[in-house]
Amino acid sequence: MGQKVDTRAIGLDVGLSFMRWLTGAENLHYGLWTGLDCAAENLGAAQAAYTEKLFGYLPEGKLRILDIGGGAGETAKKLIALGHEVEIVVPSPFLASRCRQNAPGARVHQCMFEEFSGAGGFDLCLFSESFQYIPLEVALKEALALLKPGGRVLIADCFRSENYEGVKRSQTVGGGHRLSAFRETVAAVGLKVEAEEDITEAVAPSIDLEQGLFNVIGHAVSRVDEELKAKRRRTRWALAFVIRRMVSERRLFRLNERLNEKKRTAEAFCHFNRYMIFRIAR
Missing domain, CATH: 1.10.287 (Helix Hairpins)
Structure with missing residues (x-):
């Protein structure tokens, strides 16, 4: 019997090739469109602006960072260029190979975050559009256990707003944990939000x-x-x-x-979601 066709790997390969052709980088994340027209030629600039916004929430100094769900390694490459030490956790074999190619200075762990068994002592656990794919309490507790004293968790991702309650998933756009549940869980596991920003309207285009x-x-x-x-x-x-x-x-x-059809729109995204940046401490 022949091996099963890996349609996910094919889709990722095609998607990354398209992004590399369009923007010169293999980023899969949202762009920050403040001051930019929503057009394909501006996508690279919008994604660069997003990364700049995200890095504005990094703690000061040279950091040991765990990039959880590190995509194709583009963010890790930029972090290493700034002098940080980076390890990446990514479950996809294809993405793990892209991380090794794009960020050769990073140590890559091909596994689910829940299965990560590397050494702790990180200054920062980073979830850049990966937080929504991990059970809420698991993500926070596992990240907390991997931090050194004084370490931080930095999250940039979609969350469901109160407008999502009672609506069929097929009728919505976006995703993520419920924002209200996130805030409750943060308090329950002994963490506190020390900085946050809502950038929903800026990324929605x-x-x-x-x-x-x-x-x-x-x-x-x-x-x-x-x-x-x-x-x-x-x-x-x-x-x-x-x-x-x-x-x-x-x-x-x-x-x-x-x-x-055109059911997936920026307007619908803003209605059902909040795109948040959180920096969290003990």
């Missing part, structure tokens, strides 16, 4: 830009389908048959929404 890209892809697919319908009916039928066998009706419905 990233949603419109992303949706615009998917609509362009959807338009291309629709044009090909129109040509096949008019001139190659048997080929079109065969392709449709294969697709229906490989992809569920539910996934096809969601894919059609993604490619051909």
Whole structure:
């Protein structure tokens, strides 16, 4: 039996290649659009502005940093260039390989954060758009255990606002833990928020830009389908048959929404989410 096709790795590879072509870097995070038009040519500048904002919350001095869910290693590369010592935790084999390529000065641990067994004593545990993928209490307690005395946790991520309550997930955009639950858990595990900032409106245009890209892809697919319908009916039928066998009706419905509709908007993102930066101490 053949090995299962790793569609996630393929998607990441294509996505990173596109980002590298468009911006010159393999960043997958939101951009900070203050003072910038929401256009593809400004994405690199918006992502650089986001990173600058994030680094403004770093404690002073040279730090030993654990970059949790470090993407393709672009953030770690910038941190190392500033003189910090960085270790990365990332579960994807593909992303781990990109981290080693992009940030050769970082030590890379390919594992889930919950399975991380490296030495503690970090000055900073960094969650840059990775916090939402880890159970809330687990993320905070595990990070706390890895800090040296006086260490900090820095989080930049989406959180669900009170408007998310009672709404079907399929009707919303964005993600993350509920902001109210986060604040309660921070207090419950003996931590305190020493700095925070809401940058929701500044990052929200990233949603419109992303949706615009998917609509362009959807338009291309629709044009090909129109040509096949008019001139190659048997080929079109065969392709449709294969697709229906490989992809569920539910996934096809969601894919059609993604490619051909505009439900994912900056306005919807701001309604259902808060994009927050938190620096947390004991």
